[in-house]
Amino acid sequence: MKIRAGAALVIALMALVATAAMAMASGEPQTSEVARAAQQETNPNTNLGYLFAIYAITWAGFFAYIFLISRRQRELEREIKQLRQMLEDRGRAA
């Protein structure tokens, strides 16, 4: 059941993204003359640093977030277990 809900979410997201991508593709922006001129002046090889920064930051963001939420999830699961245990003990004592 849970896996099916997750799969449905992924499929729904893919559909949404595909729709958005199609909408974006239909409204393709035109290249302005100024932008072209600016591009010709830049040396492609000097841009490598920027490129790596982009990928590193995206990766770091994803990793850090997944790490933080999975740690929080483990904490919460432990807390739930303790509370359940405590409730059971209390229930037996009462």
Added chain:
Amino acid sequence: MGVLGPIWAIARKDLLLEFRNRDIVVSLLVFSLLVLVIFNFAVELTPVNRFVVGPGILWVAVAFAGVIGMNRAFIIEKDRDALDGLMLAPVSRDTLFFGKALGSLVFMLIAEAVLFPVFTVLFDVDILRVETAVIAAMATFGFSAAGTAFAAMAVNTRSREIMLPVLFLPVISPLLIAAVEATARVAEGGSWSDAAQWIQLTAVFDIVFFVAAAVLFHFVLED
């Protein structure tokens, strides 16, 4: 009484209260005038840029002062537990919303009636025209409709003084852009048609946010 009776009763309550202690209008006005003066120091005005920069400063002053005024309008209700009393009144949540929004609209318009002439004097940009009055009224209408809903929300949170501007200012940014651009077109000596697309945008924002705020308002005050 009809439909308008209870709405007017709520707005009149705010206006009467205001008439006695002049809390909101005075703070609105003094604060917005101060913003004008401070910006005069921050931005070097020239005969060329005053038509571009001036309207921007004017609407920043209105927006900041409006945030303070609307916060005030709901903090007064909340701190004296008057909001609970209002909610017990045999009127719908919509009526409450329209009444409070009408009150805010009147306060802001009164403050603007003083602010605009002062702006004209200080910035040497003539905005005392029918076109600007219509633009200001339309923008203030959307401002008070959206602001009333957000102020009612912010007043229920901790650190409510910061919550209202944080939530409200990004949401009204299109209205601010439209008001600034429309005012600038008219101030430069343009006619209705020069500002038409910005006035249309203001109208769209007004309608969308009036409806949305009215529909969503009863979720704010549900208990």
Added chain:
Amino acid sequence: MRGTVPGRSIWLAANAALMAITLWMIFIWVPTEANLGVIQRALYFHVPIAIISLVAVVLVAIGSVTYLVTNRARWDWFAHASAETGVLVGALTLITGSIWARPIWNVWWTWDAKLTTTLILWFIFVGYLMLRAYAPAGGQGARLAAIVGIIGAIDAPIIYFAADLWRTAHPGRIAGPGAEGSMTSEMGWTLLVSMIAIVSAYSYMLVERYRVRRAEAAVEALSRDASLISARGASASRADVLAAGRV
């Protein structure tokens, strides 16, 4: 709860594998675009996360509307999870876009319609998260947040329209990435695979965040029960129970 763990581990591993394939395609397989040079390869990450940050706005609105209509907590959790992951992806979109703009447009930032809209929406949803932190716990906070979520989505097209009109009213600005007109089929495939990888990673974060939110609600409910019992049993104070739960 334990039964779902292997499934999620497989998903996480699949995400990592997909990301590795994507990176190989982006850095090695795909040819360099003629006009922009190597920096154009940033598009394969930037475009998917930019689209996702807009999709997140829609997801928050769907969760918020459904929550207000049905009053079921799970929709509120979903909206909250979408907003938080959306703010993260939105921040990454703004940062990567900015780094891309520096060598191409010669500025870190320009008030282009897309940039302006993304930034304003990002602020609205940061406000949403702040509201969630400051609002009273329980139903009222969730309702207030839902209203902000809905208003944010309603506002999005108006902001875009206003920013677009505003920018075109100021001529001389540099607009639009120049690369998109000259995409080869390899570039299209790379973008597609990257899109799938990032959507999958985003979905994983969304599901994980949702589970955290659900677990938080479970802790709240259990603490309430525990304090009720201790109040009756008088064997421990409420503070003791809460303290024990926090260890």
